Amino acid sequence: MSNSFEINWNLLLPEIVLVTAALFLLLLGVIYRVRAGGTGPALAGAVLSLAGLVVCAFMTLAQWDTVSGTFHGMLRIDPFATYFNLLFLAGAAAGVLLSVREAGSLRGVAGEYYALLVIATFGMMVMVSAADLLVVFIGLETMSLAVYILVGSRREKAESNEAALKYFLIGAFASGFLIYGIAFLFGATGTTQFRGLAERLATTDGGPSGLQLLGLGLVLIGFLFKVAAVPFHMWVPDAYEGAPTPITAYMAVAVKAAGFAVLLRLLNVGLLPLASYWLPVMWTLAVATMLVGNLGAIFQSSIKRMLAYSSIAHAGYLLVALASINPLAANPADDRALLAVLYYLAIYTLMNVGAFGVLIYMGTAGRPMDTLEQVRGAGFRYPLLAAAMAVFMFSLSGIPPTGGFLAKFYVFSAAIDRGLISLAIIGVLNSAVSVYYYLRVVVQMYMRESEEPLPALSFSLPVALAILLSAWGVLQLGILPSCLLDAAGRAVQFLR
Amino acid sequence: MHNFLAILLTLVITAITVGGALLLSALIGPKSKMTREKERPFECGNVPFEEPGKQFPIHFYVVAILFIVFDIEVIFLYPWISSFGTVGRYGFAGAMFFILILTFGLIYEWLRGGLEWH
Numbered sequence: 001m002s003n004s005f006e007i008n009w010n011l012l013l014p015e016i017v018l019v020t021a022a023l024f025l026l027l028l029g030v031i032y033r034v035r036a037g038g039t040g041p042a043l044a045g046a047v048l049s050l051a052g053l054v055v056c057a058f059m060t061l062a063q064w065d066t067v068s069g070t071f072h073g074m075l076r077i078d079p080f081a082t083y084f085n086l087l088f089l090a091g092a093a094a095g096v097l098l099s100v101r102e103a104g105s106l107r108g109v110a111g112e113y114y115a116l117l118v119i120a121t122f123g124m125m126v127m128v129s130a131a132d133l134l135v136v137f138i139g140l141e142t143m144s145l146a147v148y149i150l151v152g153s154r155r156e157k158a159e160s161n162e163a164a165l166k167y168f169l170i171g172a173f174a175s176g177f178l179i180y181g182i183a184f185l186f187g188a189t190g191t192t193q194f195r196g197l198a199e200r201l202a203t204t205d206g207g208p209s210g211l212q213l214l215g216l217g218l219v220l221i222g223f224l225f226k227v228a229a230v231p232f233h234m235w236v237p238d239a240y241e242g243a244p245t246p247i248t249a250y251m252a253v254a255v256k257a258a259g260f261a262v263l264l265r266l267l268n269v270g271l272l273p274l275a276s277y278w279l280p281v282m283w284t285l286a287v288a289t290m291l292v293g294n295l296g297a298i299f300q301s302s303i304k305r306m307l308a309y310s311s312i313a314h315a316g317y318l319l320v321a322l323a324s325i326n327p328l329a330a331n332p333a334d335d336r337a338l339l340a341v342l343y344y345l346a347i348y349t350l351m352n353v354g355a356f357g358v359l360i361y362m363g364t365a366g367r368p369m370d371t372l373e374q375v376r377g378a379g380f381r382y383p384l385l386a387a388a389m390a391v392f393m394f395s396l397s398g399i400p401p402t403g404g405f406l407a408k409f410y411v412f413s414a415a416i417d418r419g420l421i422s423l424a425i426i427g428v429l430n431s432a433v434s435v436y437y438y439l440r441v442v443v444q445m446y447m448r449e450s451e452e453p454l455p456a457l458s459f460s461l462p463v464a465l466a467i468l469l470s471a472w473g474v475l476q477l478g479i480l481p482s483c484l485l486d487a488a489g490r491a492v493q494f495l496r
Numbered sequence: 497m498h499n500f501l502a503i504l505l506t507l508v509i510t511a512i513t514v515g516g517a518l519l520l521s522a523l524i525g526p527k528s529k530m531t532r533e534k535e536r537p538f539e540c541g542n543v544p545f546e547e548p549g550k551q552f553p554i555h556f557y558v559v560a561i562l563f564i565v566f567d568i569e570v571i572f573l574y575p576w577i578s579s580f581g582t583v584g585r586y587g588f589a590g591a592m593f594f595i596l597i598l599t600f601g602l603i604y605e606w607l608r609g610g611l612e613w614h
Contacts, residue, residue, distance in 0.1 A: 023600045027604060027607075030604060030608050031607060
């Protein structure tokens with residue numbers, strides 16, 4: 001035990017870069033504001049956080065072939081973690097790009113704004129690299145606390161404060177469930193490590209004890225809150241609507257991806273012996289989540305709220321894939337359900353970043369883009385933006401040749417592979433319902449005239465870049481998905 | 497089971513200490529009437545229930561947060577000191593790094609005016 005303090009810090013280089021960037025962002029915010037004022041600090045913050053995220057992404061990419069543990073097996077860096085880390089970094093970079101226009105009006109907290117965005121991303125990276133429930137919890141809290149504040153970062157707006165308070169109260173409640181469940185699992189098995197948990201659960205005589213099942217249930221509730229599955233979705237519409245739009249986009253893509261990444265690792269490693277208990281739960285929740293999300297979205301006149309319900313519905317489709325996991329698959333890379341989740345989350349990130357990006361671009365300072373009436377006639381006034389929005393709406397509803405179609409195709413075919421025909425049928429029917437509310441946006445843009453002339457939009461390079469890259473990604477990966485599928489296959493290979 | 501003996505002992509000693517203090521003050525202390533102030537739940541020096549819209553000093557909370565930061569720092573430094581010989585140079589570097597991160601927080605709060613009492 002002479003070298004028991006040795007920790008492989010090299011594996012943590014990406015995370016160290018992120019935290020360093022966050023600390024300097026924090027200082028930059030205060031020092032620069034005292035000297036300069038105006039929009040200078042906001043711009044400097046955006047540049048510094050983008051630089052940190054890009055450097056971190058390259059370092060993460062360099063770890064693509066690494067499969068190793070550190071911190072005495074508390075963290076595990078493998079292609080699965082790397083895949084999701086890159087996804088979070090992409091989501092955070094998109095969040096920064098979309099924020100550039102808004103952050104100028106943040107009244108002197110721009111440095112903190114970007115620092116929190118970077119810290120939240122760091123929390124997600126810890127979450128998905130964790131091989132221990134307690135480390136997952138630390139990562140989750142790091143992420144959540146930062147996002148609670150970001151949701152309320154428009155301090156002069158009542159709805160932003162309301163959204164932050166609601167999100168915080170419900171999120172703290174969910175964290176309570178999670179830590180309670182971890183305590184029960186620890187009490188029942190004597191370990192919080194994923195591998196150890198799987199071993200102890202598999203060797204329990206006469207099936208799992210009530211304590212183990214209680215722990216399983218509470219832990220699942222904790223994570224299902226974060227991914228916004230029904231019946232734990234109540235906070236989503238209000239939190240998404242009240243938050244600044246770039247943060248809404250960040251929450252919709254990165255926070256959800258982080259929740260699903262941890263669920264995948266936990267269910268496939270630690271809780272795999274209990275698969276016969278959690279698979280039916282996933283089946284039921286998938287149906288409920290798809291129904292509530294899609295039916296709720298139909299009645300929304302605010303596009304942001306519609307996208308919030310749509311994010312609930314997409315959590316439902318992802319739960320279909322979780323319900324189709326084959327716990328007995330010899331090689332997890334052959335399990336199409338796992339591949340489907342990874343592909344889906346990547347496409348979902350692109351679609352949502354794009355859709356929210358268009359909303360941000362179309363809005364002006366005095367006239368934030370919100371309702372369906374406001375996009376009337378946009379197809380003629382802003383042809384390029386409207387075309388991009390149409391691509392994202394087609395992709396969200398799952399119409400080829402977009403990535404959204406293939407994502408849903410993989411999810412439902414995985415369900416059929418496992419013989420869950422009724423689940424696949426419910427999913428496809430829900431998907432058909434969703435076409436109505438997504439294409440309503442397209443109809444408003446191209447087939448209705450606006451009552452008042454639409455204002456000219458000022459050009460914003462960062463937002464345009466985010467929209468362009470997402471549109472390109474949605475189309476490219478919809479037509480040629482193999483590179484992403486290969487990466488996903490390699491990522492899940494080391495999952496179990 | 498002897499693993500949990502220490503916990504049981506802690507529980508018993510806590511119960512004796514608290515119960516004993518209550519019992520003694522009830523037996524030999526002066527009898528006092530229950531007042532409105534006494535029946536109110538304790539909330540760290542704040543009035544727990546009152547009309548919203550009143551002003552309250554946010555500054556108090558900023559200073560309190562600073563106190564928590566250094567409180568936690570000390571809690572983490574005690575085990576480091578008590579195992580200073582075993583953790584060696586590596587532990588020293590770790591503790592210094594930890595203090596460095598906290599220093600960033602202190603500089604931040606200082607520059608934002610959190611230490612100025614108006």
